[in-house]
Amino acid sequence: MYAVFKSGGKQYRVQEGEVVRLEKIEVATGESVDFEEVLLVANGDDLKVGAPVVNGAKVTAEVVGQVRGDKVK
Template sequence: MYAVIESGGKQYRVAPGDVIRVERLAVPAGESLDLDRVLLVADGEQTRVGSPVVDGVTVTAKVRAHGRGEKVRIFKFRRRKNSRRQAGHRQDYTELEITQVAGVSARADEAAATA
């Protein structure tokens, strides 16, 4: 089972047990949160697509950590103008561990895969 969720203006394909990095969320590390912007849910034989979201479906995730991404160098250069500009940027992120998708937990998904 997997779902497509939206967080921070970006879309992510998630399944129970996945670890993803999303734009920084104001939730302390160790807390659990429900992501309700679920755009698609698929369980193998049935796929539900929302318009824009699937009603009544949530994805539960646990906040593992907060951090900052790698530095991105921005360098602007105009030839023959003696004009150079350099800057850098590090984006804040929140690392999430997906625990449940539409009521199916990571442990139940692993048990079904081994059976």
């Protein structure tokens, strides 16, 4: 099973247990966050595509850390 959700103007494909690096979100480390802008949910042959989002679908994640990217010179 996998899902595609939108956060910070970008789309991310995720599966359960996967670690994903996102743009900055205002959630403390260790807290959970729900992403309700789910664009696609796939479970085997069952594929649900939103128009624009899948009704009732959400991705729940735990923030494991906040890091800063390299400075652009």
